[in-house]
Amino acid sequence: MKIIKRDGKFVDYEPEKIQNAIEKANAEVDEEERVSDVQIKNIIKYIENMKKKRMLVEDIQDIIEKRIMALGKYELAKKYITYRYKRELVRKSNTTDRTIKELIDGESEYWNTENSNKNAKIVTVQRDYLAGITSTDITRRFLLPDDIVSAHDSGIIHFHDADYFAQNALHNCDLINLDDMLQNGTNINGVMIEKPHRFLTAMTIATQLITAVSSSQYGGCTISLTHLAPFVRDSYNKYLDKYKKRKFKKEDCEKYAKEDLKKEIVDGVQTFQYQINSMTTTNGQAPFLSVNMYLGETEEYKEELAMIIEEVLKQRIEGMKNEKGVFITPAFPKLLYVLEEDNIKKGSKYYYLTELAAKCTAKRMVPDYISEKVMKELKINEYGVGECYPCMGCRSFLTPDRSISLGNIAKAKNYVEGKGKYYGRFNQGVVTLNLPDVALSSEKDMDRFYEILDERLELCHRALKIRHERLSHATSDIAPILWQHGALARLEKGESIHELLHHGYSTISLGYAGLYECVKYMTGHSHTDGGKGHDFAIDVMERLNAACKKWKEEEDIDYSVYGTPIESTTYKFAKNLRDRFGIIKGITDRDYITNSYHVPVFEEIDAFEKLKLESEFQKLSPGGAISYIETPNMQNNIDAVLEIIKFIYDNIMYAELNTKSDYCQACGYDGEILLDDNLEWYCPNCGNRNHDTLNVARRTCGYIGTNFWNKGRTQEIKERVLHVDNKEDKKTSKK
Numbered sequence: 001m002k003i004i005k006r007d008g009k010f011v012d013y014e015p016e017k018i019q020n021a022i023e024k025a026n027a028e029v030d031e032e033e034r035v036s037d038v039q040i041k042n043i044i045k046y047i048e049n050m051k052k053k054r055m056l057v058e059d060i061q062d063i064i065e066k067r068i069m070a071l072g073k074y075e076l077a078k079k080y081i082t083y084r085y086k087r088e089l090v091r092k093s094n095t096t097d098r099t100i101k102e103l104i105d106g107e108s109e110y111w112n113t114e115n116s117n118k119n120a121k122i123v124t125v126q127r128d129y130l131a132g133i134t135s136t137d138i139t140r141r142f143l144l145p146d147d148i149v150s151a152h153d154s155g156i157i158h159f160h161d162a163d164y165f166a167q168n169a170l171h172n173c174d175l176i177n178l179d180d181m182l183q184n185g186t187n188i189n190g191v192m193i194e195k196p197h198r199f200l201t202a203m204t205i206a207t208q209l210i211t212a213v214s215s216s217q218y219g220g221c222t223i224s225l226t227h228l229a230p231f232v233r234d235s236y237n238k239y240l241d242k243y244k245k246r247k248f249k250k251e252d253c254e255k256y257a258k259e260d261l262k263k264e265i266v267d268g269v270q271t272f273q274y275q276i277n278s279m280t281t282t283n284g285q286a287p288f289l290s291v292n293m294y295l296g297e298t299e300e301y302k303e304e305l306a307m308i309i310e311e312v313l314k315q316r317i318e319g320m321k322n323e324k325g326v327f328i329t330p331a332f333p334k335l336l337y338v339l340e341e342d343n344i345k346k347g348s349k350y351y352y353l354t355e356l357a358a359k360c361t362a363k364r365m366v367p368d369y370i371s372e373k374v375m376k377e378l379k380i381n382e383y384g385v386g387e388c389y390p391c392m393g394c395r396s397f398l399t400p401d402r403s404i405s406l407g408n409i410a411k412a413k414n415y416v417e418g419k420g421k422y423y424g425r426f427n428q429g430v431v432t433l434n435l436p437d438v439a440l441s442s443e444k445d446m447d448r449f450y451e452i453l454d455e456r457l458e459l460c461h462r463a464l465k466i467r468h469e470r471l472s473h474a475t476s477d478i479a480p481i482l483w484q485h486g487a488l489a490r491l492e493k494g495e496s497i498h499e500l501l502h503h504g505y506s507t508i509s510l511g512y513a514g515l516y517e518c519v520k521y522m523t524g525h526s527h528t529d530g531g532k533g534h535d536f537a538i539d540v541m542e543r544l545n546a547a548c549k550k551w552k553e554e555e556d557i558d559y560s561v562y563g564t565p566i567e568s569t570t571y572k573f574a575k576n577l578r579d580r581f582g583i584i585k586g587i588t589d590r591d592y593i594t595n596s597y598h599v600p601v602f603e604e605i606d607a608f609e610k611l612k613l614e615s616e617f618q619k620l621s622p623g624g625a626i627s628y629i630e631t632p633n634m635q636n637n638i639d640a641v642l643e644i645i646k647f648i649y650d651n652i653m654y655a656e657l658n659t660k661s662d663y664c665q666a667c668g669y670d671g672e673i674l675l676d677d678n679l680e681w682y683c684p685n686c687g688n689r690n691h692d693t694l695n696v697a698r699r700t701c702g703y704i705g706t707n708f709w710n711k712g713r714t715q716e717i718k719e720r721v722l723h724v725d726n727k728e729d730k731k732t733s734k735k
Contacts, residue, residue, distance in 0.1 A: 002054045004154075010054070010579055015044045018064065025080040033075040035068065043067045128284035132163025139165045143470070148463050155576025156456065158432040158569050159463055160511070164218040168470045169478035172509075173219030173288075173393035174426035174488060177412060179227035181209055181486040184413040188212050188481060198238060199261075202231035203268040207275035213487045214287035216479040219427065220393020220703070222290040222336070225308050226297040227423075232304035236261045262307075269311045277320060277330055286332050288703065292390035294338035295350055296372055306350060309337075313356045317363050322663065322695055326670075329661040329697040331704045335360075335367035336390050339649040358641040361657050362634040365697065365704055368626065368656040371649045378619060378653055381420040389422040391654070394703050396427050396624040399560050402504025409499050410489035424488045425506055429467040431460045432511030432564045434573050435518035435540065436593055440581045444522060453540070457510075457547045461559075464508055468557055472498050502556045509623045510548055511564030513573060514593040515540065516600045521587050528599055528613055541597070541620035548623075560623025563596030567700055570595065571712025590719075591712035597621060601630075601716055607723040608647055615652035627655045628699065629723040633672070634659055640724065658699045658720075665693040675718040679711060 001013040019040055026034045035043075047055075047063055068077040139162040140149050152159045164170045182202055186193045186209065193209075196202040206228065213221055239257035248256065277286050293309045295302055316335060319327035337357045343350040357367050376386030381400040391397045401420040408415040410424050433456055442449035476483035476491040483489050483497055491497065500506055515537055520526060525533030541561070548559035566573070570592040577588045594600045597617035599610050607629040614627040634641050634657070641657065648655045662673040669685035673696045676682060681696060682689045697706050698717055709717065 337367035509562035
């Protein structure tokens with residue numbers, strides 16, 4: 001018999017432990033209250049005669065208590081229950097203490113690789129982690145039911161961001177309403193911030209607002225460059241007035257004003273880039289920021305917007321200097337480039353920006369690409385109008401705004417009656433379902449699979465409702481920058497945020513992971529097979545969506561299916577599966593499971609075929625999804641990059657190219673840093689293996705990571721196959 005411990009691990013049944021526990025309780029009561037050795041053996045025999053293959057340790061303890069009471073030894077039963085309770089407290093306390101010690105000592109692989117954008121040796125990061133450990137402890141002991149904690153520990157589900165859950169004020173990612181804050185003023189730490197009157201000032205204020213917002217939540221956030229474009233015109237008019245006052249000729253006034261404006265745009269973008277990467281939020285890191293570049297978002301300021309986009313791309317291509325003064329790839333901000341009629345066709349007015357974006361992608365892995373065409377087909381608001389807007393953070397997409405008819409519930413000063421509202425909206429949090437565990441638990445019985453799936457979905461539903469309820473008690477006072485001063489709303493002091501959690505204004509996410517392994521185990525096929533595997537995968541996804549739809553209709557809470565960007569959790573899930581079910585070839589024999597609906601990294605597939613296939617699954621992940629293709633160095637083959645970009649525009653809503661952008665400080669090598677068979681990073685030029693002198697950038701879960709990864713994610717990175725060749729003939733199919 002196997003015993004399932006509280007952390008989900010399987011261990012061998014050891015009757016001596018039962019005997020020892022009862023004997024310790026025996027020693028604390030009078031002789032007449034004790035049970036005899038024979039009675040102890042009978043209790044053990046009773047448990048063994050149940051002939052269970054697996055038992056929870058808690059169930060065994062419950063049986064022991066009942067058998068002792070059945071013998072009339074109530075004082076002994078009381079002592080055993082007290083002993084059990086004390087052991088529970090000690091176990092939890094020791095776990096927290098040990099976790100803190102491991103973090104402070106700096107020798108824990110978990111903490112050193114928990115987040116590829118955080119350096120656990122830095123004091124600001126440690127401070128965030130220490131607060132997170134305390135929050136997690138409170139969450140586990142007081143805020144979540146035991147069955148949800150047990151399911152999380154066992155890897156059946158993942159309750160995200162428990163390290164921030166103790167505070168009822170914190171939510172996940174959002175779209176900052178930068179337009180409202182810049183145009184109508186805002187407030188930071190009690191200081192009024194009035195509308196800026198030039199581009200450079202607006203860019204500086206924007207970085208301060210982003211940092212303040214990021215410190216008031218725990219997820220990624222997104223702004224749009226469109227909201228900064230009006231200030232470019234303000235700056236131009238100031239320069240024009242300056243030269244007019246000096247009595248210059250009209251053509252000279254315009255010429256010199258344009259020259260001055262160009263310099264200010266360069267300075268403004270540089271200021272923005274340096275500020276974002278040098279500022280530290282309360283999370284102990286730079287803001288998890290995405291920047292949207294969408295020409296179709298404005299007609300009045302389109303030319304000014306194009307100028308900003310051009311400079312952002314140019315400066316990102318250049319990169320940022322590391323400690324050696326060498327230009328490398330920065331992790332932030334993530335760039336989102338919207339493909340549209342005006343920039344996708346060769347010869348179109350803004351095609352030059354798309355060419356620049358392609359060069360930037362080849363060099364620095366960004367921007368990522370959103371297809372306006374496909375998105376407007378998928379994201380239809382309640383008036384039947386397709387809309388295009390950015391994700392919140394790395395991949396979390398809002399569902400179309402169902403709250404239009406309710407009016408301006410956020411009290412935004414830039415609200416437009418009857419038009420879909422996206423900036424100012426947010427996500428309440430995520431709970432992720434481990435699909436391979438559902439499959440393996442069913443032992444390939446399809447009827448049982450769907451029974452277990454329904455049970456696990458309801459478990460996730462309960463966990464998500466707890467997230468929602470925790471937020472529902474918050475008032476606007478807990479984060480004034482968010483709820484009172486325009487980032488998300490302009491509520492009154494003391495006003496509840498409750499309404500913003502309903503009516504489709506914000507989303508809450510049912511995540512999922514490991515669709516490939518789930519399908520492979522149940523059908524023997526990949527979901528790329530175009531037949532049995534594919535159809536089963538689609539059915540699973542449709543059931544997730546049906547569950548969210550049902551919950552949404554019953555509760556007026558916008559549940560949405562989310563392709564989870566699991567990072568460290570991919571390793572945790574893989575280990576949990578192996579502990580629970582052993583090593584199963586092709587299913588549990590790796591240290592990672594596949595992200596969301598993605599084609600597994602080791603499966604050979606053409607870039608276009610992969611994007612086309614995954615586009616079908618993106619439709620079924622309305623709460624968040626991104627697809628990628630893995631490429632070699634494409635800097636000398638921009639035509640191929642452009643062909644892929646055009647394919648994205650016609651076929652898939654949101655996609656990215658994973659290129660390589662590394663640097664060895666020891667020898668100056670700027671090619672791809674490699675992984676050996678032991679999953680150790682090394683420079684192929686000089687053999688350097690020192691992480692402190694290797695700059696490695698890899699996309700791991702939407703964002704670019706630059707601080708290395710845990711064992712599971714590192715193995716996943718090593719096993720990634722290329723989906724594109726690098727031939728000068730522009731053919732991008734694998735041979």
